[in-house]
Structure formats: structure tokens, C-alpha cells
Amino acid sequence: MERLDAAVRRARQSVIEAGGDAGDADHLMAHVVGRNTAWLFAHGDEMLDGDTLARFDALVARRVAGEPVAYLTGRRGFWTMDLAVSPATLVPRADTERLVELALERLPSAGDVRVLDLGTGSGAIALALALERPAAHVVATDASERALEVARGNAQRLALDNVAFHVGHWFDAIDAGSTFDLIASNPPYIADDDPHLGQGDLRHEPRSALASGRDGLDDIRTIVAGAGRHLVPGGWLLLEHGWTQGDAVRELLVAAGFSEVATERDLEGRDRVTLGRRPA
Structure with a gap:
């Protein structure tokens, strides 16, 4: 178990050290928990179970290795649309x-x-x-x-x-x-x-x-x-x-x-x- 905000802070640091954008960690967490990034800031004290943390950490590791966030989530916003990408x-x-x-x-x-x-x-x-x-x-x-x-x-x-x-x-x-x-x-x-x-x-x-x-x-x-x-x-x-x-x-x-x-x-x-x- 780990608090949501602690997990995100830990992931942000990893992404930054790899030369990425700290916000990538927010998008990956939002994807894993099925919420938007605004929800994350209001629910930082939520406790995450082991399965959720494992899925999040696996995505963060792939982002640190260079995979685009859009490929990890399968989505990308463009114009006024939410598009699937691969x-x-x-x-x-x-x-x-x-x-x-x-x-x-x-x-x-x-x-x-x-x-x-x-x-x-x-x-x-x-x-x-x-x-x-x-x-x-x-x-x-x-x-x-x-x-x-x-x-x-x-x-x-x-x-x-x-x-x-x-x-x-x-x-x-x-x-x-x-x-x-x-x-x-x-x-x-x-x-x-x-x-x-x-x-x-x-x-x-x-x-x-x-x-x-x-x-x-x-x-x-x-x-x-x-x-x-x-x-x-x-x-x-x-x-x-x-x-x-x-x-x-x-x-x-x-x-x-x-x-x-x-x-x-x-x-x-x-x-x-x-x-x-x-x-x-």
C-alpha cells in the first residue's frame, strides 16, 4: 500500500531524471486509476493497493525507458478529439x-x-x-x-x-x-x-x-x-x-x-x- 501522492512524487522524480516531463507521471497515474489529473490532486491521500501500484510502476518504467506516454495509455488529445494511437x-x-x-x-x-x-x-x-x-x-x-x-x-x-x-x-x-x-x-x-x-x-x-x-x-x-x-x-x-x-x-x-x-x-x-x- 502507498498513498497516491507519494507514488506520483516518486514517479515524477524518476521521469525527470530520465529527461522527461514530470507531468507524464500524472497522466500515467490518471490512466491507471481511470480518473483525470484534476482528480489526482484532490485525492492525494487515497491508498493504492499492490496491483494498482504494480501496474503504475510498470508504466513508469517503460516511460523512463523512452516509450511515449500516448503509446502507454493508448490515447492522445488532438484538436477537440480524444484519439486512440498505437x-x-x-x-x-x-x-x-x-x-x-x-x-x-x-x-x-x-x-x-x-x-x-x-x-x-x-x-x-x-x-x-x-x-x-x-x-x-x-x-x-x-x-x-x-x-x-x-x-x-x-x-x-x-x-x-x-x-x-x-x-x-x-x-x-x-x-x-x-x-x-x-x-x-x-x-x-x-x-x-x-x-x-x-x-x-x-x-x-x-x-x-x-x-x-x-x-x-x-x-x-x-x-x-x-x-x-x-x-x-x-x-x-x-x-x-x-x-x-x-x-x-x-x-x-x-x-x-x-x-x-x-x-x-x-x-x-x-x-x-x-x-x-x-x-x-
């Missing part, structure tokens, strides 16, 4: 919400529009857009069937019936003649030899969803090259990328004939999303 998908990040915001600014609030999310993973982008634009027809693709299983499950839990899922590598997943009003993607954009791939949470996320060639831009090149054939005149392409890649991605879009090319920044003021429009 090691088959990237963990959705707050930076990607900027891509969703920019896409919504370019989609009418009502009306029948078609949206394509390439490399959907857990479905974060596609489901956020489908939620905010219920009249839209959203197509979500991924090369991983395991990832699509997670995304489909999220769509079902959210009762979103305006999303279709297709397996395949980028545009191979859709019909050759399919066109869309907007294409969005958070593709792999880390260089193959980037040392960060072997550090922190990235060690446990699918490498195929992170790395893309010598400069990290191979998949972005493929998407830019094919997007024009699948956008209606005046349609938009939005790409998330690394904070040092804005110049390079703008050059790719301009060279491919896109207009109104621009790079938007995230909340920390870093280049995050580059977009362009197929000329009308």
Missing part, C-alpha cells in the same frame, strides 16, 4: 493543429467539398476536418493498413461518417482521375541520418512515418509532383514540414506551378506549414 501511428502533435487551422480557413463553412489527407496515421487531420466540416467528403490514405485500422476506429468512436479510408502509398491509394478542393499532409520530413531519430520518443515511433531521404524531402517532392493532377483549379495543397525546410518547400511548390505560395509559422514562431494553390 505504435503503428505517429503520436499527433499540437504543431499539426496549425495545419488544420489553415485548411479550415480555405474550406467553406458549408457546402459539398472534397478533401484528401495523405498519410493520415491515427486520422488526426482528416477527422478534425471532417468534424468541423460535416458536409465535406474527406478521403484519408496511408501506406500502413495497421495505421488505417486505428484511424477507422477513431472515426467510428467519433461517429464521423463523412470519411473514407484507402490504403496505398501517397496518390497510389486513390483513383487516377480523383480531384479534390484541398489536399493536406503531414508527411515524413526528417533526414535519414538525423541523430534525433535515435533519441527520445522518436525511437519508438514508426521510422517510415518520420524519415524521408537524405534531406528529408523525398516524400514532399513526390506529393508536390502529383498534387496538381488531383486538385481542382483553385484547389489548395498544404504541407507540414520541419522548421528549417520552409525555403526548400516553397521552391518546390513554385517550380511545380503553384500560386499564392507561402509558409505559415507555428505558435513558437517557427516555419511549420507551406501551402500553395493550383492556378484557376
Whole structure:
């Protein structure tokens, strides 16, 4: 037996010493006891039985070893949604919400529009857009069937019936003649030899969803090259990328004939999303 607050303090120290965030311990305890983190602070004097402590300590040990909290709990908040995640998908990040915001600014609030999310993973982008634009027809693709299983499950839990899922590598997943009003993607954009791939949470996320060639831009090149054939005149392409890649991605879009090319920044003021429009 151990008091809840004592167990959390002990876990926080372990997580901090491993280079993590102390709040990770709170989230893991909340997951184990089936409550939210606010409940923990009001019930610190609760006594935990041996089984609960064993499950908590096992999760803390895995977090100290580097596994992302989202994989340990199987959940991650994104936009206004609570999404299931697994090691088959990237963990959705707050930076990607900027891509969703920019896409919504370019989609009418009502009306029948078609949206394509390439490399959907857990479905974060596609489901956020489908939620905010219920009249839209959203197509979500991924090369991983395991990832699509997670995304489909999220769509079902959210009762979103305006999303279709297709397996395949980028545009191979859709019909050759399919066109869309907007294409969005958070593709792999880390260089193959980037040392960060072997550090922190990235060690446990699918490498195929992170790395893309010598400069990290191979998949972005493929998407830019094919997007024009699948956008209606005046349609938009939005790409998330690394904070040092804005110049390079703008050059790719301009060279491919896109207009109104621009790079938007995230909340920390870093280049995050580059977009362009197929000329009308």
C-alpha cells in the first residue's frame, strides 16, 4: 500500500531524471486509476493497493525507458478529439493543429467539398476536418493498413461518417482521375541520418512515418509532383514540414506551378506549414 501522492512524487522524480516531463507521471497515474489529473490532486491521500501500484510502476518504467506516454495509455488529445494511437501511428502533435487551422480557413463553412489527407496515421487531420466540416467528403490514405485500422476506429468512436479510408502509398491509394478542393499532409520530413531519430520518443515511433531521404524531402517532392493532377483549379495543397525546410518547400511548390505560395509559422514562431494553390 502507498498513498497516491507519494507514488506520483516518486514517479515524477524518476521521469525527470530520465529527461522527461514530470507531468507524464500524472497522466500515467490518471490512466491507471481511470480518473483525470484534476482528480489526482484532490485525492492525494487515497491508498493504492499492490496491483494498482504494480501496474503504475510498470508504466513508469517503460516511460523512463523512452516509450511515449500516448503509446502507454493508448490515447492522445488532438484538436477537440480524444484519439486512440498505437505504435503503428505517429503520436499527433499540437504543431499539426496549425495545419488544420489553415485548411479550415480555405474550406467553406458549408457546402459539398472534397478533401484528401495523405498519410493520415491515427486520422488526426482528416477527422478534425471532417468534424468541423460535416458536409465535406474527406478521403484519408496511408501506406500502413495497421495505421488505417486505428484511424477507422477513431472515426467510428467519433461517429464521423463523412470519411473514407484507402490504403496505398501517397496518390497510389486513390483513383487516377480523383480531384479534390484541398489536399493536406503531414508527411515524413526528417533526414535519414538525423541523430534525433535515435533519441527520445522518436525511437519508438514508426521510422517510415518520420524519415524521408537524405534531406528529408523525398516524400514532399513526390506529393508536390502529383498534387496538381488531383486538385481542382483553385484547389489548395498544404504541407507540414520541419522548421528549417520552409525555403526548400516553397521552391518546390513554385517550380511545380503553384500560386499564392507561402509558409505559415507555428505558435513558437517557427516555419511549420507551406501551402500553395493550383492556378484557376
